[in-house]
Amino acid sequence: MVAMDNPRSDRSATPDILSDCIVRIAAQQDQAAFETLFKHFAPRLKSYFIKRGGDPALAEEITQEALVALWKNAxxxxxxxxxxxxxIFTIARNLSIDRFRQARRPSFDPNDPAFIPDEEEPPDRKLERAEAEKNLREVMNSLSAHEKSILMLSFYENHSHGEIAKRLGLPIGTVKSRIRLAFGKLRAALDAQSGVRP
Amino acid sequence: MSAQYHLSDELLLSYSAGTLDEASSLLVATHLALCPHCRSRNLAADAVGGELLDALPPAELSPGLMDSVLAQLGGRDQAGAAKVAVRRSDIVIPEPLRSYLGGDLGALRWTRVAPRVQQIAIDIPGCRARARMLRFQCGTQVPAHGHSGRELTLVLSGTLHDRDAVLARGDVAETDEHTEHQPFAGPEQDCICLAVTDAPLRFKGAFARLLQPWFGI
Known part of the structure; x- marks a missing residue:
C-alpha cells in the first residue's frame, strides 16, 4: 500500500489556478498553461490508470491520451x-472504461430533443452549490489517511472489504467502521450539494 | 413532470466511478436525461472522483513524457456553434437509449414473450448484465419472475404500480433478490420500460454491498 500520510503535501497548484489553465488553453492554446496542468495531473493520472489495472507502461500511454484529450476538448x-x-477525472474515467473494460460508457445528450433541461437556478441556489462544493472539498480533506485509502480502494479499484482489510493489514471490523464513517461524511456532503435536506 | 423515484447513491456512485456495467449504466444515463435532480447529484459524485484523483500519490513519470505529449498537441477540436435543441415531447425514448435501440418507439420491433407482454433484448457485447425493453398492455400483471440479483426498471411510458408506488415516466425501481413483488401496468395505456437484470458476478468488487447497510438501499 502506498504511503498516504500527507497526500497533498506535493500539491503544486490550487484548484483555481488549474481551472484557469484549462480556460486559457481553450481561449488561446496556451502551452505554458498546459505544462502547469501536465505537472500537476500527469503523475496522478498515471497513478490512477495503474490503480484501474494498467501496468506502468500502459498507464503512461493512457496518461498521454488523457492529456491530449484535455488539450483538444478544453x-x-x-x-x-x-x-x-x-x-479531468471524467476524461480519465471514460478512457479507463474504454481501454480496460472495452466497454462503452453511455451518457446523456443535453442536445437530445427528449432531454429534460435543468430548471433555471435562482441565484441563491447557485451560491449554495458553490458553498456545498467547498464543503465537499473540506470533507475530503478532513478524512484521515486511512479513510482516504479505503475510499480509493473501493471507489477506484472496486475491492471487497475483505480484500481491503487484507491490503491494509487491518481487522475487517475496523475496515467496515472506517468505510461507514468515510461514506457517512461524503454522503452528507453529496446531499448538501444536491440540495437534499436531511 | 420530472421523476419522483430516483437513482440510489450506490448506482450513482458506481456509475460515476466507472465501475458499473454497461447495461446498468445505460439505464442510469437514460434516467439522467429525464431527471435534473439526479444530474445534480451526478455532478457531486464526479466531484468526489475529482477530489480522489487529486489526492492520489503522484507516480514517477518516464523522462521525456512531457515532450512526447507536447509533440502530440495539434490544433484543437473546434467546438461547433452551440446547437440549441428544440425540445420535443413526442419522443418517448431519450438518448442514450434511443441509439442503442436504433430509433424511437415507432421503429421498434417487439417480440411476444407472454400474453400481453412484449420485449426487445438489447445486445451489449461483453456485458453480463442484460438489458431489455418491456411492453405491458395496460392493466397487465407483470409475470412472476425470480430475482437472482438486482433488477432495475426505468419507466418510459404509462405507469407501473409496484407495492405502494405508482411509477411514471422517468421513475426508477430497484429490487434485489429479497424483493417479492407483483407489479402491474396502469389501466390508462401500455407501460413501456427498460429493465436491467444483474448477472450473478456483477458486483464482484462489492462496492454496492459495501454501501448497502448505511445508504439504506
Whole structure:
C-alpha cells in the first residue's frame, strides 16, 4: 500500500489556478498553461490508470491520451460546473472504461430533443452549490489517511472489504467502521450539494 | 413532470466511478436525461472522483513524457456553434437509449414473450448484465419472475404500480433478490420500460454491498 500520510503535501497548484489553465488553453492554446496542468495531473493520472489495472507502461500511454484529450476538448470545460480535477477525472474515467473494460460508457445528450433541461437556478441556489462544493472539498480533506485509502480502494479499484482489510493489514471490523464513517461524511456532503435536506 | 423515484447513491456512485456495467449504466444515463435532480447529484459524485484523483500519490513519470505529449498537441477540436435543441415531447425514448435501440418507439420491433407482454433484448457485447425493453398492455400483471440479483426498471411510458408506488415516466425501481413483488401496468395505456437484470458476478468488487447497510438501499 502506498504511503498516504500527507497526500497533498506535493500539491503544486490550487484548484483555481488549474481551472484557469484549462480556460486559457481553450481561449488561446496556451502551452505554458498546459505544462502547469501536465505537472500537476500527469503523475496522478498515471497513478490512477495503474490503480484501474494498467501496468506502468500502459498507464503512461493512457496518461498521454488523457492529456491530449484535455488539450483538444478544453472548450468543453465549464469552470462554473466543475473543478479542473473533476473534469479531468471524467476524461480519465471514460478512457479507463474504454481501454480496460472495452466497454462503452453511455451518457446523456443535453442536445437530445427528449432531454429534460435543468430548471433555471435562482441565484441563491447557485451560491449554495458553490458553498456545498467547498464543503465537499473540506470533507475530503478532513478524512484521515486511512479513510482516504479505503475510499480509493473501493471507489477506484472496486475491492471487497475483505480484500481491503487484507491490503491494509487491518481487522475487517475496523475496515467496515472506517468505510461507514468515510461514506457517512461524503454522503452528507453529496446531499448538501444536491440540495437534499436531511 | 420530472421523476419522483430516483437513482440510489450506490448506482450513482458506481456509475460515476466507472465501475458499473454497461447495461446498468445505460439505464442510469437514460434516467439522467429525464431527471435534473439526479444530474445534480451526478455532478457531486464526479466531484468526489475529482477530489480522489487529486489526492492520489503522484507516480514517477518516464523522462521525456512531457515532450512526447507536447509533440502530440495539434490544433484543437473546434467546438461547433452551440446547437440549441428544440425540445420535443413526442419522443418517448431519450438518448442514450434511443441509439442503442436504433430509433424511437415507432421503429421498434417487439417480440411476444407472454400474453400481453412484449420485449426487445438489447445486445451489449461483453456485458453480463442484460438489458431489455418491456411492453405491458395496460392493466397487465407483470409475470412472476425470480430475482437472482438486482433488477432495475426505468419507466418510459404509462405507469407501473409496484407495492405502494405508482411509477411514471422517468421513475426508477430497484429490487434485489429479497424483493417479492407483483407489479402491474396502469389501466390508462401500455407501460413501456427498460429493465436491467444483474448477472450473478456483477458486483464482484462489492462496492454496492459495501454501501448497502448505511445508504439504506
Amino acid at each position: 472548450e468543453q470545460f465549464d469552470p462554473a460546473k466543475a473543478s479542473a480535477s473533476t473534469w
